[in-house]
Amino acid sequence: MDILLSSIVAGLxxxxxLAIVALGLTIIFGVMDIxxxxxxxxxxxxxxxxxxxxxATGLEPLLTLPVAxxxxxxxxxxxxxxxxxxxxxxxxxxxLLGTFGLMLFLRNLALLIFGSEDRALHxxxxxxxxxxxxxxxxxxxTKLAAAGLSILAFWGVWVLMNRTKVGKALTATxxxxxxxRYMGISTERMNALAWGIGGGTVTVAGALIxxxxxxxxxxxxxxxxIAFAIVALGGFGSVPGAFFAGLVVGMITEIxxxxxxxxxxxxLDWMANVPMTSLKYMWVYxxxxxxxxxxxxxxxxxxx
Amino acid sequence: METIKNALDFSxxxxxxxxxxxxxxxxxxxxxxxxxxxxxxxTMIQFLMFSIYGMGWNTIGGYGGQVDLGKAQYVGIGAYTTxxxxxxxxxxxxxxxxxxxxxxxxWSFIIGYPLFRLKGHYFAIATIxxxxxxxxxxxxxxxxxxxxxxxxxxxxxxPPDFLRLIFKEDIYYYYVLLGFFIIGIAYINWFRKSRxxxxxxxxKDNEEVAQSLGVNVxxxxxxxxxxxxxxxxxxxxxxxCYIKAIEPEDTMSLSISILIALMAMLGGAxxxxxxxxxxxxxxxxxxxxxxxxxASAGLVGxxxxxxxxxxxxxxxxxxxxxxxxxxxxxxxxxK
Numbered sequence: 001m002d003i004l005l006s007s008i009v010a011g012l013x014x015x016x017x018l019a020i021v022a023l024g025l026t027i028i029f030g031v032m033d034i035x036x037x038x039x040x041x042x043x044x045x046x047x048x049x050x051x052x053x054x055x056a057t058g059l060e061p062l063l064t065l066p067v068a069x070x071x072x073x074x075x076x077x078x079x080x081x082x083x084x085x086x087x088x089x090x091x092x093x094x095x096l097l098g099t100f101g102l103m104l105f106l107r108n109l110a111l112l113i114f115g116s117e118d119r120a121l122h123x124x125x126x127x128x129x130x131x132x133x134x135x136x137x138x139x140x141x142t143k144l145a146a147a148g149l150s151i152l153a154f155w156g157v158w159v160l161m162n163r164t165k166v167g168k169a170l171t172a173t174x175x176x177x178x179x180x181r182y183m184g185i186s187t188e189r190m191n192a193l194a195w196g197i198g199g200g201t202v203t204v205a206g207a208l209i210x211x212x213x214x215x216x217x218x219x220x221x222x223x224x225x226i227a228f229a230i231v232a233l234g235g236f237g238s239v240p241g242a243f244f245a246g247l248v249v250g251m252i253t254e255i256x257x258x259x260x261x262x263x264x265x266x267x268l269d270w271m272a273n274v275p276m277t278s279l280k281y282m283w284v285y286x287x288x289x290x291x292x293x294x295x296x297x298x299x300x301x302x303x304x
Numbered sequence: 305m306e307t308i309k310n311a312l313d314f315s316x317x318x319x320x321x322x323x324x325x326x327x328x329x330x331x332x333x334x335x336x337x338x339x340x341x342x343x344x345x346x347t348m349i350q351f352l353m354f355s356i357y358g359m360g361w362n363t364i365g366g367y368g369g370q371v372d373l374g375k376a377q378y379v380g381i382g383a384y385t386t387x388x389x390x391x392x393x394x395x396x397x398x399x400x401x402x403x404x405x406x407x408x409x410x411w412s413f414i415i416g417y418p419l420f421r422l423k424g425h426y427f428a429i430a431t432i433x434x435x436x437x438x439x440x441x442x443x444x445x446x447x448x449x450x451x452x453x454x455x456x457x458x459x460x461x462x463p464p465d466f467l468r469l470i471f472k473e474d475i476y477y478y479y480v481l482l483g484f485f486i487i488g489i490a491y492i493n494w495f496r497k498s499r500x501x502x503x504x505x506x507x508k509d510n511e512e513v514a515q516s517l518g519v520n521v522x523x524x525x526x527x528x529x530x531x532x533x534x535x536x537x538x539x540x541x542x543x544x545c546y547i548k549a550i551e552p553e554d555t556m557s558l559s560i561s562i563l564i565a566l567m568a569m570l571g572g573a574x575x576x577x578x579x580x581x582x583x584x585x586x587x588x589x590x591x592x593x594x595x596x597x598x599a600s601a602g603l604v605g606x607x608x609x610x611x612x613x614x615x616x617x618x619x620x621x622x623x624x625x626x627x628x629x630x631x632x633x634x635x636x637x638x639k
Contacts (some may be wrong), residue, residue, distance in 0.1 A: 035425045086620035093371045093569055094623030096428055100562055101615030104608055111605035217605075221558065225436065228429050275444045278451075282440035285433040292430050293418040 003264065006137045007257030013139070015250020016147040019243045020154055020205045021223055022230035024076075024198030027157075030174040030237025031194040032088065037099040038079075039227055040220030041106035042199050046072055046206020047215040048114060051121055061121055061211055062145060068207035069200045076199025080192045088191075103220065110217040120214035146208035153204055154243055157197065161239060170194060174237060222281060226253075229288035235298030245298070255283045311494035317576075318634075325577070332482060336475045343595065345474045349546065351587040352481045353539050358568045358579025359488050360535025364528045365565060366573035367501060369508030371424075374431030375564045377438045378533045380556035381408040382540025384442065387454045387550055390468060397469040401541040408537035409530045416526040432558060439556040453551025456544070469545040477546050484538060492576055495531070504528055508574075536564075570618055572627020581626050589614075 025039050046068045053064040079102065087098040129141040161167040172180040173190040181187050230249045234241025256276040262268070291298065314322060335348060357375065364370050385404030389395040415434050422430050443451045461470045471477060495501050503524045506514040515521050544550050554560075563586075571582025593607035622629060 033425075035429065083616060083620060090619065090623035092424055093365070093565070093573065094619040096371060096373070096425070097562070097566055097569055098616055098619035100566075101612045101619060103612075105612035105616065108605035108608040108612065112609065225432070229433075232426075232429070278444045279440055282437050285436045285440070288433045289418075289430055289437070292426055292433075293421055296422060296426055 002137070003257055003261045007254040007261065008251070009137050009139060010143075010257070011251040011254035012247060013143045013147040013250070014253060015247035016150050017143075017205060017208055017246075018226060018230060018250050018253075019246025020150040020201055020208075022227040022234070022242045022246055023154065023157060023205075023239065024200075024202040025227045026231045026234065026237055026239065026242045027161075027170075027201075028194050028198040029231065031170060032177075032191050034084065034088065034095050035099065035228075036102075036198070037096070037224060038103040038106055038220075039198075039202060040222065040224030041103050041110075042072060042075065042202045042220075043206040043209070043223050044110060044215065044217065044220045045075065045106065046203025047210040047213075047219075048110065048119075048206075049203060050207030050210045051119060051215060054121060061207075062149065065149065065204055065207050068203040072199040072201070072203025072206075073196040074199075075203070076195035076197070077192050079199070080195035084195065085188075085191075103224070107217050107220060114217060116216060116218075118214040118216045121210055140212060142211040146211055150205065150208055153201060157201060158239060160197075166193070225288075226281070226284055229284045229291075231298075232288050233291050233298055238298065241298060249284060249287070252283050252287055253280060256280055307494060310497060311490040314493060321577070329486075332485075336478055342474070343591075345478065347588055347591045349474060349478055349481060350591065351583050352478070352485050353543065354564065354567055354587055355580045355583035356481075356485055356488050356539045357536055357564045358571070358583050359492050360532040361564045362532075362568045362573060362575075362579045363492070363495060363504075363535075364525070364532040366568055366575070366578065367496065367508065368504040368525060368528050369574075370420075370525060370529075371428040371565065372431050372529070372532070373428050373558075373561045373565055374433075374435035375532070375536050376556045376558065376560040377435040378408045378412065378536040379540035379543065379560060380438065380442060380552065381411060382537035383544035383550045383555045384448050384454070386541040387456060387544040388448055390456055390545075391454060396467040397541065397545055398467060401538060404541045405534050405537045408533045408540075412530045412533040413526065416529045417522075420522050420525045420529070432561070435556065435558065435561055439552050442552040442556065449551075451552065453549060453553075454544075456548045458548060469542070470548075477542075481539075481542060484542070488535065489576070489580075496576060500524060500527060505574075566615060569623075570615075570625050572625035572630075575627045578625060578627045585626070586611075 021039075021043060024042070025036060028034065028036055049068045049071045050061060050064045053059065053067045054061040083098070083102060087095050090098070131139045131141065131144070159167075161171060169180070169185045170190050170193060172183065172185060173187050173194075177187050180190070226249060229252075230242060230245045232245075233248060234243070234245030256279075259274070259276045314325075317325075332348075332352075336345075357379070361372065361375055365372050382401070382404040385407055386397060386400045389400040389403070390397070419427060419430055419434070442448055448454065456470070458470055458472070461468050464471045464473075464476055466476075469477075469480065503514065503519045506517070506519060507521055507524060511521055540555070543555065567582035567586050568579040569582070570586060571580065571584075572578035590607070590611060593610055597607045597610070618625070624631075
């Protein structure tokens with residue numbers, strides 16, 4: 001029972017962080033129908049930003065979030081004006097491979113600058129502390145804080161998208177770019193804004209994740225794939241969809257925990273021999289495939 | 305007979321193209337007679353391998369317009385079938401290679417049917433997902449050596465062994481691969497003029513129209529996907545015998561899938577020569593950049609940064625590839 005409960009709690013907490021990883025991807029896709037392969041690399045850059053700022057200034061790691069958000073926003077806007085703008089004119093395959101090139105570029109730039117070794121945070125008020133909730137469930141304080149802050153960030157983006165004029169212009173661009181242009185909305189600037197928000201949210205997620213996960217230049221792809229799965233499940237372009245799908249995918253990454261629970265409960269030997277921990281992320285990819293085939297719109301999607 | 309004549313009929317190309325093609329082929333045939341370094345030889349073999357991968361990808365991705373980013377899983381199936389059969393039951397390459405193709409094509413039918421419900425971006429990412437699922441499974445499957453991979457020990461088979469394709473010198477591998485390469489070109493030349501080839505180009509231009517003209521769209525796509533798979537799987541089997549040590553990380557990784565698609569796109573997807581041109585440019589560039597900048601200058605990653613910049617520039621400013629530039633220049637001249 002302990003295993004089951006702690007798996008559920010861990011899955012939910014991680015899912016909240018994953019949701020904000022996927023948020024940027026879904027906004028970018030919704031506004032301009034482009035799949036960003038470099039999304040995980042933005043996350044990696046956010047992690048390095050959080051880590052290096054915290055180490056250089058000695059600040060509490062959770063206070064580096066504004067720095068990470070600013071870096072991500074600027075990077076996103078820069079990528080849009082410097083590169084993506086030109087890609088949008090080309091065919092789909094050029095867009096896919098172009099953002100793949102961006103991913104390769106950012107990854108190897110990080111490799112050149114930071115080297116290939118794993119780096120982790122070792123200081124901070126929350127590092128190493130945890131709450132014992134009872135029933136055998138132990139919640140690390142860093143994960144709890146990360147989940148809480150990611151909900152806060154999510155709420156912020158939701159308010160921005162639904163309650164402000166800029167956000168409404170952004171939504172209009174996503175629904176019908178041609179129509180938005182007739183209404184006097186500069187879609188060019190809205191595209192750049194979408195990339196800015198996308199970059200900003202994912203670097204914030206990176207600065208949250210670095211509190212409990214070590215960083216190296218190669219980790220981006222895993223999160224890109226997880227984000228794709230979340231976006232597919234929630235529906236391409238849907239903001240609330242990304243949140244709920246994030247929770248679901250967070251649970252999917254905890255499948256090894258549920259497997260252990262079944263193994264102990266029913267005492268089955270063959271189950272214990274399956275190397276479930278190594279297959280942790282396979283379930284995410286499989287979920288993506290199954291969701292796409294059965295319901296291409298996703299749970300909350302409005303784009304087909 | 306008719307088919308073979310069709311496959312060898314290149315008369316619809318301009319004469320200049322054919323002269324260049326013959327010159328390149330002569331160079332490829334005579335290359336091992338010149339003094340060459342082992343590194344140059346390895347690069348040439350890589351070039352041939354990737355141009356065959358690219359030709360296979362070109363059928364579905366170029367002529368059919370379905371962006372497939374999961375070809376690496378079939379490299380893996382081919383390579384693992386050959387390696388497992390050779391190590392466990394001593395079955396020679398020329399038997400295990402067709403069996404590997406059967407496995408790969410069977411798997412491509414199984415996943416092809418659900419995959420082709422999807423279009424565009426969704427299809428592309430779903431192919432990546434299937435490829436990664438298979439890779440993860442191979443990484444825990446003990447029968448095929450899990451994450452450690454398999455190693456074909458050359459000591460057990462005294463080289464040169466033509467049946468098992470175990471040689472000491474790269475030159476033998478080079479000529480075997482060149483044979484596959486020439487057969488591949490002839491096949492694609494036949495394919496592009498076949499009924500299926502025309503169906504595919506019709507699907508690429510407009511799927512609804514193709515359907516209304518009575519083309520079975522899904523079946524045409526699945527069939528072509530299987531053809532592309534067969535190409536990739538043959539070279540995968542070859543890869544196992546050539547490299548002699550395979551593991552999931554370097555036979556089935558995403559970067560191989562992307563490299564295959566990239567080469568075809570850089571050269572010009574949807575043309576016979578495109579993938580060959582693409583591989584001819586990217587492979588030497590990649591390995592020499594790595595040799596000069598990565599290994600000797602000690603700058604880790606700078607070779608791939610330059611490589612990535614080239615990818616970004618091509619996809620932003622010339623998405624139809626080098627063949628697209630050539631065709632544009634020709635059209636201008638005709639006017």
